[in-house]
Amino acid sequence: xxxxxxxxxxxxxxxxxxxxxxxxxxxxxxxxxxxxxxxxxxxxxxxxxxxxxxxxxxxxxxxxxxxxxxxxxxxxxxxxxxxxxxxxxxxxxxxxxxxxxxxxxxxxxxxxxxxxxxxxxxxxxxxxxxxxxxxxxxxxxxxxxxxxxxxxxxxxxxxxxxxxxxxxxxxxxxxxxxxxxxxxxxxxxxxxxxxxxxxxxxxxxxxxxxxxxxxxxxxxx
Numbered sequence: 001x002x003x004x005x006x007x008x009x010x011x012x013x014x015x016x017x018x019x020x021x022x023x024x025x026x027x028x029x030x031x032x033x034x035x036x037x038x039x040x041x042x043x044x045x046x047x048x049x050x051x052x053x054x055x056x057x058x059x060x061x062x063x064x065x066x067x068x069x070x071x072x073x074x075x076x077x078x079x080x081x082x083x084x085x086x087x088x089x090x091x092x093x094x095x096x097x098x099x100x101x102x103x104x105x106x107x108x109x110x111x112x113x114x115x116x117x118x119x120x121x122x123x124x125x126x127x128x129x130x131x132x133x134x135x136x137x138x139x140x141x142x143x144x145x146x147x148x149x150x151x152x153x154x155x156x157x158x159x160x161x162x163x164x165x166x167x168x169x170x171x172x173x174x175x176x177x178x179x180x181x182x183x184x185x186x187x188x189x190x191x192x193x194x195x196x197x198x199x200x201x202x203x204x205x206x207x208x209x210x211x212x213x214x215x216x217x218x219x220x221x
Contacts, residue, residue: 007100008035008042015043019056019183022049024158034082038099041067041085050083055141055149055183058085061096065089066186088141119144120210126150127165127172140166145204147180147191155182164190168206173199 011033018028027048034042041058050056054069068086073079087094119142128136128150141149148166156162160179165172175195182188195203 008037008040009097009099010035011097013060016059017043017046017048017056018059019048019050019054019186020155020181022051022054024182036095036099039087039090040070041087042082043085044082046081046083051181053149053189054181055088055186056085057186058094060094063092063094065092065094119149120207122210125167127167128156129163129165130156131161141187143203143207145192145200145207147177147189149187149189151187152182155179155186155188158182161193162190166203168202171202173202175199 013033015031015033016028017031019026021027025048029047031043031045034044036042050069050072052069052072055066056069057064058067065087066089068088069083070086071084073082122140122143124140124143126138126140126148128134128138136152138150138152141151143149143166148164156179158179158181162177162179164175164177166175167173173195175192177190178193180189180191
């Protein structure tokens with residue numbers, strides 16, 4: 001049994017991707033699909049250097065949705081310039097052609113998982129306080145015991161130190177954080193640098209009520 005959630009349709013159509021590269025540069029460029037499904041896509045001809053788990057935008061025709069980068073082809077291999085994407089905006093229409101039914105196929109990707117802790121999709125409110133006194137209210141898109149991804153139209157620069165207050169029910173968990181990466185117009189990934197044991201236990205208990213949407217990996221920010 002493979003690990004894909006559903007079979008993919010082999011089709012080549014032009015798309016445009018946009019976001020922030022590994023070096024922190026905003027990019028917008030053309031690419032071509034290799035195969036697509038309801039939940040994912042493989043692209044070729046990608047020039048930008050992307051981080052795993054980065055959120056990028058993809059437009060096809062007049063439609064635009066957000067994807068998470070799940071793998072990146074290694075330079076000097078047949079997969080160079082290819083990326084694998086997971087659709088995180090399934091409620092929005094994208095493709096204008098029929099796709100296979102969402103049943104597992106026998107594909108076995110050769111990608112090394114890279115996080116220590118599983119991430120959990122959620123929609124918790126968060127308050128962010130930067131060291132220069134700026135204050136933001138936003139929504140967490142995914143959460144783990146090591147960090148979170150915050151949806152923000154104007155993301156913060158990598159390396160920014162801040163305090164986060166994550167609401168879980170009627171209680172707020174506080175953590176000293178650092179911005180690991182940002183995606184222009186989409187959001188910001190945060191690392192928890194310091195968090196009290198009671199707040200960490202509260203987050204861990206909350207995550208126990210959710211279903212993880214990423215496999216365990218070998219590192220975690």
